[in-house]
Amino acid sequence: MALIVQKFGGTSVGSIERIEAVADLVVKTKQQGHQVVVVLSAMSGETNRLLALAKQIDKRPSARELDVLLTAGEQVSISLLAMAIIKRGHSAVSLLADQVNIRTDNMFGKARIEDVAATRLKHELEHNRIAIIAGFQGRDIEGNITTLGRGGTDTSAVEIAGAINADECQIYTDVDGVYTTDPRIEPNARRMNYVTFEEMLEMASLGAKVLHIRSVEAAGKYNLPLRVLSSFNPDQGTLISFEEAGVQTNIVSGIAFNRDESLIYVNNITKGTTQLSKIVKIFAEHGIEIDMISQVNHNFEKIDYAFTVHTNDYEQALEILNSDERQIINKGAVKGDSHVAKVSAVGVGMKSHSGVASLFFEALAQENIDVILVSTSEIKISVLIDEKYLELAVRALHKVFLTENE
Template sequence: MALIVQKYGGSSVGSTDKIKGVAERVLNTHKQGNQMIVVLSAMSGETDRLVELALAMQEIPDQREMDMLIATGEQVSIALFAMAIKNLGYDAVSLLADQVAIHTDTMHTKARIQEIDAVRIKKHLDNGKIVVIAGFQGVTDNGDITTLGRGGSDTTAVALAAAMQADACEIFTDVEGIYTADPGICAKAKKIDYISYDEMLELASLGAKVLDIRSVGLAKRFGVPVHVRSTFSNNTGTWVVREDKIMESMLVSGITYSKNEARITIKQVPDQPGIAAKIFLPISDAGILVDMIIQNTDDGHLTDMTFTVLRRDYDQAMKILHKVAKEINAKTVTGDKDIAKISIVGVGMRNHPGIASTMFQILAKEGVNMMMVSTSEIKVSCVIAEKYTELAVRALHDAFALDKENVPLEEDE
């Protein structure tokens, strides 16, 4: 008998008929002798509806009250699901995060899980019940409801799997698994059978939207095998697991992109100690994340500082930096929102130095100019003009033959 955690997103429980279908699917696994913990998101569209209600009350809603409001979406899903299970002749119990309890910090609307009390869950499992838990939410030590932010139900599921020492955590979604590229723009994209935690962390951070990055980090930390698969088929999806020798021998596992990027340049900055801190500290204090940074020195006394931020933060960052530029006697601040970041990821890149140059050659052949480049052990990212995103993805996918069967690298490469 195995203990399995299954998570179903909003599109999987978007109607009462879909909830009934998920209940039947869960029961099929339960009937095989498995103990089941089911984590549900709110029904599709429900969280957005609740946010609109909040905005009708306050231009900037109070964050504590916002959590109280939007946490109700999952309460509806889990109660309906438990009813569906009982209607099929089996027993289930629905639990909110504060009933479990899933303890978080006090950062409302983007809380982080600190601890899970497993006693109540174990008691219900031992009594043969299917335990249905609200995703996306938690509770502080003083009893306030919190929410984990977008993608938080993935994090709830993996955290529960870790706390309960589950045999597997299955994330059900509307796609078959993790693909070598976005199937929407690359017809040759191929489903990946197995991918390492590190590769999935890179893909999630670079634009892939199938798994929340926090859930992958938790899975890696606690060694939770995560199975990403489709709610609407019985096919095997993608397993996110510890790295093995087969993965290490593969050249590139996937290509991803993000159009949620903007580039900012502060020109002719005095090249002096402490200047970078004066630039980036106000940005950090505003909660703006900076990604790629390039510094170009011209005559040894002045430098251009270029970096990327999320596109939603661009206007705020520009406002801050125009003020900073005056304070540090920089010449001007320029920006560009019509950019995208394209990345290749693979653990095999650690021992294969030619990957980056191949990527650069392919982009050059297609007439795609690289504005910025960033690398790590297992990824190479380039900032390019947004209009070339789809072309670049397809060209790189073909160049690295990601639509072919995985073939290990030759030993002499």
């Protein structure tokens, strides 16, 4: 008997028929002798419907009240699933954030979970009930409703699984696992059976959209095996775990990419050790994060910087650099380019294999793709390229590193 947490996203509970199918799947797991905790998103479309109501009243509605509004969506899905499971003759109980004490900070709309009390959940499991918990939501220390932001339900599921020391957290979604790259770009992309946490963290931060990075981080914190699988056609999916045994020996596990970055150049600014920290600080004050950074020293007096920000922050970043605040970074030429994309190869195998970088750049060179910026870690190589070459680069890298030799 194992203790399993199963998370289902919005499309998995998007209609009564889908909810009935999820009920079958949950009951089947229970009948296999496991204890089951379910974490749900709102029915697909519901969050957008509620958001549209709010926008009709106020284009920038109160953040606290928006969280009260949006959490109504999960309340609907959890109670409907509980009804469907009870109809199948099993005990089930739906639970909201306050009922299982999911405590967060008070950052409405993007709160972080600080604590999940296991007491109530353990009680329900001991009484042989299937517990169905509203994902995406929490309560701050004053009892206000909060939401966790993007990917919130995945994070809820992982934090809950961690709190009750679950054996596995299963993330059911509309794809059947994590792929070596996006199959819409590279038809030869393969589902991976295993990925390590390190790889998944890199893939998530590099733009692979299957799992939100925060939920992968949380799973790593608890050393909790995480499995991504399809609710439409569940099989083994992809297991994300610390155990490297059984992991395929590919040097590179996947090719990730991200179209949401924009490039900014600050050229010919006066050399000085505090220049970069000044730029980073101004951006941080405006809530803008810098991703890739490159620095070139022209001569003894001048430096060029190139860095990337999220495309949503691009216009504001240019404004800041061109405004009065720019004085503090002296006078340099500022220019930018939003038509860029980042492509990355990720794999724990890189740690012990040399020559990966060489293969990587050779593959791009053969396609005449210019590299604008480079960034590396122990287990990944990322490059920024012209956005129009993105698909070509993904296919070239996939071919070099991930073509199966059979």
